[in-house]
Amino acid sequence: MDMSGGNQMDVQRSDFGLRLKTCMDKYGPLCVGIDPHRKILTDWGYNVDAEGAELFSMRMLQAAHGRAAAVKFQTPMFERYGSKGFAALERVLYAARQMGIITIVDCLHGGLSTTISAIADAYFKPGAPLLADAITLLPYYGARSLSGLIDEALDNGRGVFIASLTSNEEGASLQTAIRQSGDYKGRTVAYGIASTAQKHNEGIEGMGSVGLIIGATIGQWISDSGVDPAQFTGPILSPGYGWQGAEAKDLKTVFKGTKGNVLVTVSRFIAAHGPDIAMLSQATESIALDVRQALLEATEEPSDETPSGIVSMPKKATETATPLTFAATGESAAASSGAADAVPDVDDPTESAPQTDESASVPAPAVRSSFDPSKTTGDSAPAAASSKEPRQ
Numbered sequence: 001m002d003m004s005g006g007n008q009m010d011v012q013r014s015d016f017g018l019r020l021k022t023c024m025d026k027y028g029p030l031c032v033g034i035d036p037h038r039k040i041l042t043d044w045g046y047n048v049d050a051e052g053a054e055l056f057s058m059r060m061l062q063a064a065h066g067r068a069a070a071v072k073f074q075t076p077m078f079e080r081y082g083s084k085g086f087a088a089l090e091r092v093l094y095a096a097r098q099m100g101i102i103t104i105v106d107c108l109h110g111g112l113s114t115t116i117s118a119i120a121d122a123y124f125k126p127g128a129p130l131l132a133d134a135i136t137l138l139p140y141y142g143a144r145s146l147s148g149l150i151d152e153a154l155d156n157g158r159g160v161f162i163a164s165l166t167s168n169e170e171g172a173s174l175q176t177a178i179r180q181s182g183d184y185k186g187r188t189v190a191y192g193i194a195s196t197a198q199k200h201n202e203g204i205e206g207m208g209s210v211g212l213i214i215g216a217t218i219g220q221w222i223s224d225s226g227v228d229p230a231q232f233t234g235p236i237l238s239p240g241y242g243w244q245g246a247e248a249k250d251l252k253t254v255f256k257g258t259k260g261n262v263l264v265t266v267s268r269f270i271a272a273h274g275p276d277i278a279m280l281s282q283a284t285e286s287i288a289l290d291v292r293q294a295l296l297e298a299t300e301e302p303s304d305e306t307p308s309g310i311v312s313m314p315k316k317a318t319e320t321a322t323p324l325t326f327a328a329t330g331e332s333a334a335a336s337s338g339a340a341d342a343v344p345d346v347d348d349p350t351e352s353a354p355q356t357d358e359s360a361s362v363p364a365p366a367v368r369s370s371f372d373p374s375k376t377t378g379d380s381a382p383a384a385a386s387s388k389e390p391r392q
């Protein structure tokens with residue numbers, strides 16, 4: 001272990017990064033997103049209620065098992081059913097833990113540090129009702145407001161993913177805005193967030209446990225942000241592939257020069273192939289292969305690093321002429337974000353998803369993977385889901 005950069009306590013603090021990397025090396029860089037949208041539940045023949053969400057989740061888990069490094073549950077999709085929805089989320093998280101798959105809860109939390117300290121009881125501490133390997137955080141109360149909660153995550157062997165460059169285009173103007181004061185004056189909001197996150201990973205050998213969310217759709221504005229994913233040593237959770245329009249070439253652009261720390265999360269693009277478990281499993285496998293290949297090629301691409309080891313300066317931030325490295329020193333607050341899907345949402349009856357496959361009963365993916373349903377040979381997944389799924 002390289003102990004030169006950090007102290008021993010940091011190195012030993014959380015094994016989340018190590019556990020995730022081990023799973024990514026074994027199963028590849030796919031995270032199966034489990035988002036029980038109303039329309040998908042209907043199209044799968046389930047009730048639009050907590051039980052339907054649970055059955056859907058169990059089936060997505062089956063498809064993910066042995067084919068993906070991680071699963072990600074989208075909290076609002078359960079929260080809408082109140083206590084029954086949270087009970088369902090507790091049970092599917094339990095099932096995922098029993099399967100040994102890494103669990104991420106996309107709970108999108110953020111707020112005053114004193115308030116969000118309660119989140120540790122919900123997700124990180126032994127016996128927590130929603131025990132998860134990692135959760136997602138929104139840093140718009142100032143990334144340093146998350147420090148206490150991050151400490152709790154690390155002390156409990158868990159991790160976090162902090163939204164830095166989200167996949168929706170509405171996020172771009174806020175996240176690429178230039179900071180007016182503080183340690184990152186003259187840098188972008190996203191840059192300060194990424195640098196603050198990187199600080200937690202310094203001195204850790206291998207992949208850290210404090211991650212970022214960087215959308216696969218952001219190729220057009222990543223250079224404005226000043227963030228170079230290739231310099232980040234924690235895990236990067238990347239949504240946007242498939243349904244939101246990002247393709248393999250976008251993964252290669254955004255994540256060029258990265259070193260095996262990008263976890264691509266895909267939800268509707270996989271769910272669109274259900275409810276048949278063989279089709280779901282085949283789609284998961286195929287998408288996992290496509291994503292793995294794209295990221296392998298991205299690794300071979302040189303990043304924007306200059307020979308002197310600094311990142312090329314984005315145009316908007318050049319006035320301050322400070323080298324853009326992840327030498328994090330602190331962070332100042334920015335405004336709050338209201339992220340919304342940039343693409344048709346299957347929950348919104350006013351929007352319709354792009355249809356490219358007339359045979360699909362759910363809205364078809366915006367782009368097709370190399371998955372060919374006609375080549376389905378069977379299912380190697382565990383036994384099919386039923387309403388008698390494991391309960392805690």
Ligand SMILES: O=c1ccn([C@@H]2O[C@H](COP(=O)(O)O)[C@@H](O)[C@H]2O)c(=O)[nH]1
Pocket residue numbers: 033035074106165166167168213215239240241242243244265266267268269
């Ligand atoms: O920037 C972000 C952050 C989170 N998400 C979430 O990821 C999934 C994506 O679902 P798809 O169906 O694969 O598009 C969903 O839960 C989002 O809330 C994101 O898309 N972008």
